[in-house]
Amino acid sequence: MDNHVPTQDSLVTVHNLTFSRGDKKIFDDISLEFERGKITAIMGPSGTGKTTLLKLIAAQLFPNHGNIMVNGRNIHHLKHDDLYTLRKRMGMLFQSGALLTDMSVFDNVAYPLREHTHLPESMIRTLVLMKLEAVGLRGARDLMPNELSGGMSRRVALARAVALDPMMILYDEPFTGQDPISMGALVHLIKSLNITLGLTSIIVSHDVHETAAIADYIYVLSEGRVIGQGTPKEILDSQSSWVQQFMNGAADGPVHFHYPAKNYMDDLLHFEKPPSSRQRLSNNRAIKRKRYS
Amino acid sequence: MEFFQYLGANTRSSFTKLGRGSYFLVHLIAGISSVLVRPRLLLKQLHSVGVLSFLIISISGLFVGMVLGLQGFYILSRFGAEETLGVMVAASLVRELGPVVTALLFAGRAGSALTAEIGLMKATEQLSGMEMMAIDPIKRIISPRFLAGVLSMPLLAALFSCIGIIGGQLVGTGLLGVDDGAYWSQMQANLDFQGDIINGVIKSIVFGFVTSWIALFEGYDSIPTAEGVSRATTRTVVNSAFSILGLDFILTALMFGDN
Amino acid sequence: MPHNKTQDTLVGLFVASGIASLFFLGLHVSNLSSFSHGKTYEITARFSNSGGLKVKSAVSAAGVKIGSVKSITFDPKTYESVVKMDIDAQYKTLPDDSSASIFTAGLLGEQYVSLDGGGSDDYLKNGSKIEITNSALILEKALGQFLFKSAEEKKGSDDKKGNGKK
Numbered sequence: 191m192d193n194h195v196p197t198q199d200s201l202v203t204v205h206n207l208t209f210s211r212g213d214k215k216i217f218d219d220i221s222l223e224f225e226r227g228k229i230t231a232i233m234g235p236s237g238t239g240k241t242t243l244l245k246l247i248a249a250q251l252f253p254n255h256g257n258i259m260v261n262g263r264n265i266h267h268l269k270h271d272d273l274y275t276l277r278k279r280m281g282m283l284f285q286s287g288a289l290l291t292d293m294s295v296f297d298n299v300a301y302p303l304r305e306h307t308h309l310p311e312s313m314i315r316t317l318v319l320m321k322l323e324a325v326g327l328r329g330a331r332d333l334m335p336n337e338l339s340g341g342m343s344r345r346v347a348l349a350r351a352v353a354l355d356p357m358m359i360l361y362d363e364p365f366t367g368q369d370p371i372s373m374g375a376l377v378h379l380i381k382s383l384n385i386t387l388g389l390t391s392i393i394v395s396h397d398v399h400e401t402a403a404i405a406d407y408i409y410v411l412s413e414g415r416v417i418g419q420g421t422p423k424e425i426l427d428s429q430s431s432w433v434q435q436f437m438n439g440a441a442d443g444p445v446h447f448h449y450p451a452k453n454y455m456d457d458l459l460h461f462e463k464p465p466s467s468r469q470r471l472s473n474n475r476a477i478k479r480k481r482y483s
Numbered sequence: 484m485e486f487f488q489y490l491g492a493n494t495r496s497s498f499t500k501l502g503r504g505s506y507f508l509v510h511l512i513a514g515i516s517s518v519l520v521r522p523r524l525l526l527k528q529l530h531s532v533g534v535l536s537f538l539i540i541s542i543s544g545l546f547v548g549m550v551l552g553l554q555g556f557y558i559l560s561r562f563g564a565e566e567t568l569g570v571m572v573a574a575s576l577v578r579e580l581g582p583v584v585t586a587l588l589f590a591g592r593a594g595s596a597l598t599a600e601i602g603l604m605k606a607t608e609q610l611s612g613m614e615m616m617a618i619d620p621i622k623r624i625i626s627p628r629f630l631a632g633v634l635s636m637p638l639l640a641a642l643f644s645c646i647g648i649i650g651g652q653l654v655g656t657g658l659l660g661v662d663d664g665a666y667w668s669q670m671q672a673n674l675d676f677q678g679d680i681i682n683g684v685i686k687s688i689v690f691g692f693v694t695s696w697i698a699l700f701e702g703y704d705s706i707p708t709a710e711g712v713s714r715a716t717t718r719t720v721v722n723s724a725f726s727i728l729g730l731d732f733i734l735t736a737l738m739f740g741d742n
Numbered sequence: 743m744p745h746n747k748t749q750d751t752l753v754g755l756f757v758a759s760g761i762a763s764l765f766f767l768g769l770h771v772s773n774l775s776s777f778s779h780g781k782t783y784e785i786t787a788r789f790s791n792s793g794g795l796k797v798k799s800a801v802s803a804a805g806v807k808i809g810s811v812k813s814i815t816f817d818p819k820t821y822e823s824v825v826k827m828d829i830d831a832q833y834k835t836l837p838d839d840s841s842a843s844i845f846t847a848g849l850l851g852e853q854y855v856s857l858d859g860g861g862s863d864d865y866l867k868n869g870s871k872i873e874i875t876n877s878a879l880i881l882e883k884a885l886g887q888f889l890f891k892s893a894e895e896k897k898g899s900d901d902k903k904g905n906g907k908k
Contacts, residue, residue, distance in 0.1 A: 644763070
């Protein structure tokens with residue numbers, strides 16, 4: 191399956207990627223291109239492994255087959271030090287913000303600068319205040335992460351992600367669980383950062399309208415495959431019933447509302463002993479360990 | 484049949500875990516050099532690992548020493564050997580109870596806290612976040628805590644023994660009428676610096692090493708959910724206790740075997 | 743990271759008290775303080791049996807500890823036990839015809855070497871040998887001899903009685 195449109199200048203290329211957890215294939219031979227300086231969105235229903243894809247791109251996970259080229263280098267073949275050098279030029283915005291809870295907002299944003307540069311403290315202060323100003327939280331610099339709302343911590347995390355002026359940012363579900371106002375603020379922020387800093391952005395999201403509003407190119411994933419791609423307009427006009435179901439939020443369609451199960455009537459009529467708790471526990475453990483290790 | 488399968492799978496997974504743990508240990512020891520460049524990281528951890536365990540160690544030491552004084556007196560007085568109370572109290576504290584009880588308390592007080600802290604940092608993606616900032620979380624988060632644990636343990640154990648010896652003296656000479664001079668002089672005559680004190684310190688360093696390793700690894704390896712972290716915390720305390728007691732036997736056999 | 747003075751002070755106090763405890767254990771609880779300072783000189787004594795004497799056992803004169811046992815070796819030619827002792831240099835006026843005996847402190851206590859002064863005008867110095875020695879009292883041997891003797895005596899008296907009957 192080789193359905194990607196080749197572009198001249200892509201920063202990240204995902205090539206024939208296969209990744210599985212246990213017996214379940216998360217990605218089945220997919221290929222994606224992420225163009226330099228553009229906002230590319232990866233959309234799809236929950237559980238299609240969108241976050242996993244970001245972790246693969248950041249080399250926090252390793253693929254079973256295929257490769258991922260970041261800035262012309264196979265990120266999974268890099269040595270530890272080279273990988274860390276590359277990561278300094280990559281920012282990632284986690285769903286939770288992932289702020290260090292034992293430091294103030296200011297110190298969180300200053301942290302990568304202090305770790306990776308030898309700038310004097312006065313310069314660091316200026317840089318941090320500039321980044322915080324950009325996300326509108328200069329006034330919150332002395333707060334601790336547990337005093338921030340979800341939207342605020344995500345904005346602080348964004349300020350931290352751009353602290354080292356990276357070449358790309360990976361956004362993991364930036365719009366989930368946001369009220370309309372902070373959602374609007376984030377949409378605006380991502381777009382303006384992309385333009386002013388010349389960043390390449392990769393957004394993973396299932397919020398159709400917000401993402402469509404700012405993305406230059408969209409991939410729609412489902413069940414480990416790319417089921418649609420194109421500009422937001424092309425996607426919205428797509429004839430594919432899969433894409434239509436996702437974009438319009440229909441409850442049932444090619445993607446089933448029900449988790450795979452046997453026949454409903456059979457299930458109701460035949461009582462079956464549930465698996466022993468020990469067995470279930472060890473199954474769960476095996477699954478969880480694979481998922482998080 | 485199912486039972487054997489379960490057993491086999493469990494054995495295999497515990498070896499896998501030991502392997503991961505050893506890899507983790509190598510990685511964290513390699514990270515210690517970068518802690519030495521940033522002493523402030525270590526200082527902060529010495530505070531949370533050492534200073535915050537200070538009180539529980541002191542109070543426990545006092546009571547253990549007092550109990551030893553009482554029990555020792557009852558038994559020794561039957562043989563008319565009350566003057567050797569000091570030897571008994573000091574030898575049991577310096578050789579065994581100091582390092583072992585301190586390590587057990589340390590596992591309960593500091594070890595469980597370390598596991599929960601690291602586990603929660605993992606659950607809230609802070610560790611992954613650091614990796615993405617190109618900061619090795621093992622160097623910045625794990626190694627300083629490990630070093631603080633290894634350094635604190637002998638200090639805490641020495642403190643425990645001292646306070647225990649003073650507690651034994653309070654009971655022995657204050658309440659039960661053992662001669663104060665005999666308490667100290669017998670102790671000095673019979674406890675050897677090399678054989679007793681140094682060996683006790685070596686024991687506590689070993690316990691500090693193992694307890695900190697277990698606590699940090701359980702946190703780092705935990706399943707990042709509320710349940711996962713709570714299980715990891717329990718495992719830290721249980722596994723540390725087993726390792727401490729098991730290692731104590733081996734170390735005692737090695738150190739005091741020829742006496 | 744902001745500097746936190748209180749935290750620094752607490753850590754300082756913790757480390758200081760830990761190290762103080764180690765010193766206390768070293769100097770006040772164990773035998774490190776006795777004899778590790780000051781100079782010592784070495785003397786040698788040969789015993790036909792050194793019993794339960796150990797390295798670091800006390801060497802005393804008139805009940806006062808003046809040194810400790812440095813090494814105990816077996817001489818395969820003379821079948822004797824060679825005991826080297828370190829004596830505190832301040833006790834330099836021990837007569838060179840002093841005798842060394844191995845005694846036990848109390849019935850079940852540790853064994854120690856006791857030096858009993860002679861009448862010579864020359865003093866023990868580094869490398870001196872003590873000529874007169876009394877070996878350790880081996881309880882089993884003493885008991886055995888006692889039992890043997892009493893058995894012999896009994897036998898002797900039985901014989902006499904038997905003779906008398908005849």
